[in-house]
Amino acid sequence: MNAEWRWDFAIEILPGMLLATLNTIMAAGIGYAIAKALLKEGSVVYINGRSEDKVAKAVARLEEEVPNAEVKTFVFDFLKTKEIQIQLKQLPEIDILINNVGVYTSKSFFETSALDWQTQFQVNVMSGVELSKHLMPGMLKRNWGRILFISSECAYLVPPDMISYSATKAALHAAARGLSQLTKSSAVTVNTVVPGSTLTEGAQEFLANKAKTENKLIDEVEQSFFEGERSNSLLQRFARVEEVASTVAYLCSPLSSATNGSVVKVDGGSCGGIL
Numbered sequence: 001m002n003a004e005w006r007w008d009f010a011i012e013i014l015p016g017m018l019l020a021t022l023n024t025i026m027a028a029g030i031g032y033a034i035a036k037a038l039l040k041e042g043s044v045v046y047i048n049g050r051s052e053d054k055v056a057k058a059v060a061r062l063e064e065e066v067p068n069a070e071v072k073t074f075v076f077d078f079l080k081t082k083e084i085q086i087q088l089k090q091l092p093e094i095d096i097l098i099n100n101v102g103v104y105t106s107k108s109f110f111e112t113s114a115l116d117w118q119t120q121f122q123v124n125v126m127s128g129v130e131l132s133k134h135l136m137p138g139m140l141k142r143n144w145g146r147i148l149f150i151s152s153e154c155a156y157l158v159p160p161d162m163i164s165y166s167a168t169k170a171a172l173h174a175a176a177r178g179l180s181q182l183t184k185s186s187a188v189t190v191n192t193v194v195p196g197s198t199l200t201e202g203a204q205e206f207l208a209n210k211a212k213t214e215n216k217l218i219d220e221v222e223q224s225f226f227e228g229e230r231s232n233s234l235l236q237r238f239a240r241v242e243e244v245a246s247t248v249a250y251l252c253s254p255l256s257s258a259t260n261g262s263v264v265k266v267d268g269g270s271c272g273g274i275l
Helices: 030-040 052-065 081-088 114-142 163-183 201-214 218-227 241-252
Strands: 006-010 044-049 070-075 096-099 145-150 188-195 263-266
Touching (some): 030 052, 030 241, 044 052, 052 070, 096 241, 114 145, 114 163, 114 188, 145 163, 188 241, 201 218, 241 263
Parallel strands (some): 006 044, 006 096, 044 070, 145 188, 188 263
């Protein structure tokens, strides 16, 4: 890959309560793994977060794990629309945009407030919309670029306590497909990546807590999860964040030039033939 490429992505945040963890960077998340994979390819990576301190810690770790890594940051809150517009003007030309920021709430549908819906939509959907609107014209002008939206298997396998989150992830598919129509006859592509059950920091914590509660080994809890909630998975284990990141890295490369307007699943087959 060309070391002169510019990458921009919003690092994945810790799962949990909406606003409380909006700026928490996962050291073992999909976003972090993507950053690491692209840095290993010699790319310049821009990362985003709400907290300067947490972003700085993520940068320090990336620089430690990837020698000669060039990591840059921009810090803003996707809930503050005016702030976004100001910060976007400070960005240089970006060749590749990876929209990976996301928040969720786990509540009964009847207890999920309008504010919960609005917050998730603003962060999960409008962040990618605003970044794409700002960066895509430059890609089209230069006749090269990549835009990726990181969705979730929840767009297909909707948990009854995460309907609002699932709806925002499904919306990304429509946004990506629509944007891809604007790239006709160019070398710009827009695609969606759908991770399945992935061994993020949050998933590791879930397995550890459940193992402790049920007095079982973590491997036994994982096996039970895939025999029950994810019996439709062909992989029958959690995907590693590196497996998702490697798919993203491929879609960012010139090797994927004929893949456009597509939904690429890294779900271990859990979504089957669902389109």
